[in-house]
Amino acid sequence: MPHSPHGPKTRVWDLPTRLFHWAFAGLLVFSFISGKAGKLEWHMVSGKLILALLLFRIAWGFAGGGYARFAQFVKGPGETLGYALAMLRGTARRYLGHNPLGGWSILAMLALVALQAGTGLFATDDIYTDGPLAHLVSDGTKKSLTTIHRTWIDYLAILVGLHVLAALFYTFVKKDNLIVPMVTGDKKLNGATPPVAGSARPWLAWVLILAALALVFGLLKVYGK
Numbered sequence: 001m002p003h004s005p006h007g008p009k010t011r012v013w014d015l016p017t018r019l020f021h022w023a024f025a026g027l028l029v030f031s032f033i034s035g036k037a038g039k040l041e042w043h044m045v046s047g048k049l050i051l052a053l054l055l056f057r058i059a060w061g062f063a064g065g066g067y068a069r070f071a072q073f074v075k076g077p078g079e080t081l082g083y084a085l086a087m088l089r090g091t092a093r094r095y096l097g098h099n100p101l102g103g104w105s106i107l108a109m110l111a112l113v114a115l116q117a118g119t120g121l122f123a124t125d126d127i128y129t130d131g132p133l134a135h136l137v138s139d140g141t142k143k144s145l146t147t148i149h150r151t152w153i154d155y156l157a158i159l160v161g162l163h164v165l166a167a168l169f170y171t172f173v174k175k176d177n178l179i180v181p182m183v184t185g186d187k188k189l190n191g192a193t194p195p196v197a198g199s200a201r202p203w204l205a206w207v208l209i210l211a212a213l214a215l216v217f218g219l220l221k222v223y224g225k
Contacts, residue, residue, distance in 0.1 A: 008188070008189050009186040009187060009188050009189065010096065010186065010187060010189060011065075011185055011186055012067050012096050012097060012181055012185065012186065012187040013065075013067060013068070013181060013182055013185045013187075014065035014067075014185065014202075014205075015185065015202060015205075016060060016064060016065075016068075016202065016205035016209075017060065017064060017065065017067070017068045018182055018183065018185055020053060020056065020060070021182055022182075023053060024050070024053050024057070027046050027050050028050065028113070030042075030046050031043055031046040031047055032153065034046060035153070040125065040129040041129075044120070044129075044131070044132070047116075047120045047121075048216055048217060048220065050113060050116075050117050051117040051118075051121075051216050052209070052212040052213045052216040052217070053209075053212070054110065054113055054114055054117060055212040055215065056205075056208050056212040057110065058110070059212070060205065060208060063201075063204055063208065064205070066097075067097035067098075070107075072097055073095075073097050073098035073100075073102070073103035073106070074104070074107060075100040080100040080101060080104060083099060083100040083101060084100075084101060087101070094176060094190065096187055096189070105159070105163060105166070108159060109156070109159055109160065109163065112152065112155060112156040112159060115152055116149060116152060119148045119149040119152075120149050121133040121134075121220075122134050122136070122137050122141070122142055122145040122146075123142070123145055123146040123149045123150075124142050124146055130142075130225070132220045132223075132224030133220070133223060133224060133225075135225045136223065167179055
């Protein structure tokens, strides 16, 4: 049944989560394009920023607002399977945050991005450009990590595409807009699961993102080449 366009709203996505989401998405697109185009200097800069954002999101998954926390949206196998079956029957309940399937897709995406960013640090084009930590491993390891980096980007692109399609499906077919709330932060209740308590602390987000940037760029400056 379509959800009413009216009704009370609640804050679902805190500002740090929203900023992370759009910055992360933009950098992933930029990295994909710059990598395919051979603009490796820009590709490596964006990769470092992605790695810093990834570290921030992991920390924010424990310290952020209620809906940003992993404990809120990562469900066990039983609840996830139950949700999937209910969705096939058309009886799945509505979640204000990520539903169980969406939660696991977020974890999968973060894991694939971590794989890409991590292997990129050791990758090489065998001509002019090496990753900042490529000099720390053997040629054989460097070659293996480069193969993973070049191959798994396609799997990540597929997962990102499925994520976008799912958001469009929920927005236009199920009439449960997932896109606008990631801009405004607010979502209509409309009979969804009860709101989750726990407000974000913006100052902590700034501390975490600055710490992540300092850690990534500091370590790469010390150990990189």
